[in-house]
Amino acid sequence: MTGESKFFYGWIVVIFATLSAAMFGVATSYGTFISSLEPYLNTSRTTISFAYTVEMWFYALFAITMGWIVDKYGPKLALWAAAVLLGGGVALCGTITASWQLFVYFGVIAGIGHSAVLVVGTTTVSKWFIKGRGLAVGIVACGLGIGLVVVPPLSRAIIASQGWRASFLTLGALAFVSLMIAGTFIRRRPQDMGLQPLGYGEEVKLATPPSMRDYSLPEILKARAFWVVYLTAVFCYGAENFLVVHLVPYCASLGIGAAEAAFGISCLGIGTILGRIGMGWLSDRIGRVPALMISVGLQASTTFAMLLITGVSILYPVMIIVGFGYGGWAALAMIIIGDFFGVKNMGKAQGIYFTNGILGGLVGPFLAGWIFDTTQSYYWAIIFAGVTCMIPFFLAFTILKHKAATA
Numbered sequence: 001m002t003g004e005s006k007f008f009y010g011w012i013v014v015i016f017a018t019l020s021a022a023m024f025g026v027a028t029s030y031g032t033f034i035s036s037l038e039p040y041l042n043t044s045r046t047t048i049s050f051a052y053t054v055e056m057w058f059y060a061l062f063a064i065t066m067g068w069i070v071d072k073y074g075p076k077l078a079l080w081a082a083a084v085l086l087g088g089g090v091a092l093c094g095t096i097t098a099s100w101q102l103f104v105y106f107g108v109i110a111g112i113g114h115s116a117v118l119v120v121g122t123t124t125v126s127k128w129f130i131k132g133r134g135l136a137v138g139i140v141a142c143g144l145g146i147g148l149v150v151v152p153p154l155s156r157a158i159i160a161s162q163g164w165r166a167s168f169l170t171l172g173a174l175a176f177v178s179l180m181i182a183g184t185f186i187r188r189r190p191q192d193m194g195l196q197p198l199g200y201g202e203e204v205k206l207a208t209p210p211s212m213r214d215y216s217l218p219e220i221l222k223a224r225a226f227w228v229v230y231l232t233a234v235f236c237y238g239a240e241n242f243l244v245v246h247l248v249p250y251c252a253s254l255g256i257g258a259a260e261a262a263f264g265i266s267c268l269g270i271g272t273i274l275g276r277i278g279m280g281w282l283s284d285r286i287g288r289v290p291a292l293m294i295s296v297g298l299q300a301s302t303t304f305a306m307l308l309i310t311g312v313s314i315l316y317p318v319m320i321i322v323g324f325g326y327g328g329w330a331a332l333a334m335i336i337i338g339d340f341f342g343v344k345n346m347g348k349a350q351g352i353y354f355t356n357g358i359l360g361g362l363v364g365p366f367l368a369g370w371i372f373d374t375t376q377s378y379y380w381a382i383i384f385a386g387v388t389c390m391i392p393f394f395l396a397f398t399i400l401k402h403k404a405a406t407a
Helices: 010-022 024-041 045-073 075-095 099-114 119-128 133-162 164-185 217-222 224-253 258-286 288-308 312-341 346-353 356-375 379-399
Strands: none
Touching (some): 010 024, 010 133, 024 045, 024 224, 133 258, 217 312, 224 258, 356 379
C-alpha cells in the first residue's frame, strides 16, 4: 500500500496534530487572567507578566527534550506527558494563594507540558508528506490560531460568570482530555502502517524542492538558514507574545472592554489560521523564503498600527492582519527546517528551534510589562515590537538563494 491509497491516514494525523496545536491557546489565554490576578495577589503587572515569561522559558527548554522523544519513541509518549503536565499545571493555578505558586504551576509545570503541543505535531506530519507538505504543516500550525480564536473568549466568559479559579480548572481539563485523545490517534510515520509518505516516488514540482538527504544535527546547527529562521522567531514571536499577554490591559487603557479585547485576541487567531494555510499554500508556488519575507513584513507594519487603535473598528482588522503575518512565518519556519535539512533529525532540530521562546518570552511580555510599569503607557512597547519584527525581513535576504541537497 502506498501514500496514494484511496484514503490516506496522514490526514488523520493532521487532524489530531491540529488538535494538539490548538492547546497552545490554553497557555496564551494567560492575558485574560492579568486583571484578576493583579489585585488578588497584590503585586505588579511586571511580576504577573514574568510568570508567563517563565512559562515560555520552560516551554522552549523542554521543546528539545520533546523533539528527542518524538524522534526516538514517537509522538504518543510526548503528548500523553503533555496532557498530564499542561492540564495539571493550569488546573493547579486555580488553587493559588501566592505569586510563587503561579510561577511553579503555570511557569514550570504547564510550561514543560506546553513544549510538546506544536513540535510533536509538525515533526510527525512532515514525515507523512512530501507532496503538499506546506499545506499539511500549515493546517497543523492553524491549531495555534484555532486555540487563539476559541480559548481566550472561553476563559474570559468563565471568569466573568464563575471567577478566575473556575477558568483555570476548566482550561486544565480541556488540555488534558484533548492531548490524551491526540496522542491516541497520531501515528509516528507512514512506514509503520505499511504506507509511504504522500508523493513518495512521484516527480513533485515545488518552488522550494525538499532536501534529498537528511542532515546531521551538527550540520543543521552550522547552517545559516537555520539561524535566520531561529532569529525570525525570536524577534517576531516576542512581538506576538506581547500582544497576546498585554492586549486586554492595553485595550482597557483605551476604554475598550475586556470582552471586546478578548475577541481581539480571537481576531489574531483568525488571521493566524488564514496566514498559516494561505502562506503555506503560496510558499509551494513562490518559494519558502519569499513567502517568509512577505509574512514578517505584514506583521511588522501592522504592529505599528496598534498605535492607531481607538476602538474595535480598528482593533479587529489590525489584529487579523498581524495574525496573518505571524501565522505565515510561524508555519514557514517549521516547513523550511524540514525542506532544507530533511526529516530524520527534524524533531531534534525543531526542539532547538523552539528555544527561541526563551528570548522571545523575555523580549515580549516581560519587557512590555516593565515598560508599562515604568512609563504607565504601552507606546514604547509597541514601537519596540514593530522594530524587532522588521529585522528578520532583512535577514531573510541572506538565504534567498539556498539550494537543498540533491543526494
